[in-house]
Structures are given as C-alpha cells and as structure tokens.
Amino acid sequence: MRQGRGQVQEVQLGATRQGRLGGAARPGGGRRGRYPGQGAFLPFLTGQMLSGVYDIPRIDYEARAYATNTTPPAPTAAPAGPRAAALVERAMDLLAMELGLDPAELRRRNLVPPDAFPHETAAGATYDSGDYGAALDRALELAGYQELRRRAAPPP
Numbered sequence: 001m002r003q004g005r006g007q008v009q010e011v012q013l014g015a016t017r018q019g020r021l022g023g024a025a026r027p028g029g030g031r032r033g034r035y036p037g038q039g040a041f042l043p044f045l046t047g048q049m050l051s052g053v054y055d056i057p058r059i060d061y062e063a064r065a066y067a068t069n070t071t072p073p074a075p076t077a078a079p080a081g082p083r084a085a086a087l088v089e090r091a092m093d094l095l096a097m098e099l100g101l102d103p104a105e106l107r108r109r110n111l112v113p114p115d116a117f118p119h120e121t122a123a124g125a126t127y128d129s130g131d132y133g134a135a136l137d138r139a140l141e142l143a144g145y146q147e148l149r150r151r152a153a154p155p156p
Helices: 042-048 081-099 103-110 132-143 145-152
Strands: 012-015 021-026 029-033 059-061 064-067
Touching (some): 042 059, 042 081, 081 103, 103 132, 132 145
Parallel strands (some): 029 064
C-alpha cells in the first residue's frame, strides 16, 4: 500500500528510578520502495521528532532509507509525526510499567514546561509554544482516566 511507511520502530529510553528521562536512542529506518528518493527523508524526520512533548536531554537516532521492490510511500500530511508519537508514547507506557509508575504521572514529570518555549529538542527541532500539562489534564479528564485505571487494576 502506498500509504504504509514500513519503518522499523525501535527505541531505548534511559531514565532514573524516579522516572526522569535522561536520553533516548532510536536505531532503524524504513523501506522507501523502488524509488528511494521519494520519502527518503521520512526516517530522519521521525528521529528528529522522537522527543514528542517530552524534555529528553539527549537523543541519538539513526535514519536509514532502504530501496526495496515495493511501492514507494505516497505523500501524506504529517508524514513522520504519527510514527514518532506512536514510538515515544508506547515507550513511555513500557517505562512506566518497568518503574511501577502511573503512566500519566511519568508523562507529567517529563513534559516540556510552558515557560521553556521556544524549546529546542535534543534532536534539533524547535517548538514555539505549548502547555502540554494542561492538554494532558484535559485528555485525562475527557477519557475518565481514573475510572479506566480502576477498572484495569488487578483484583486485590
């Protein structure tokens, strides 16, 4: 399918036991089909956007594009953002489980604070503004997060 990216999504997060992120590494790349020039920049953009809304002080990523016998990716809006978001958010969930922290609390501890803008990420992207804590609070409220956590908890 032309919309598929075929990217290999791997990530390692470094964090303290208290859940403060210290760094992230993302090796990998993606297939670019028969014409690798079309979209060859997508793995690079995914790496550049790896930090998402989090203040990750160090990021190391590798971006490779592979020529294959498949169709090339087709143009889409936000070609790398959803892949980077899926990557970092799943990694945050796994890290929260490993550390025994509430996933929302782990996220809150690592958000870029509102007074840090403009913010340059360790991967070189510049964010101009945001209040990610307020957005997280609103999303948790709309989702009924506390009730979801209660229902997902193992029985006593």
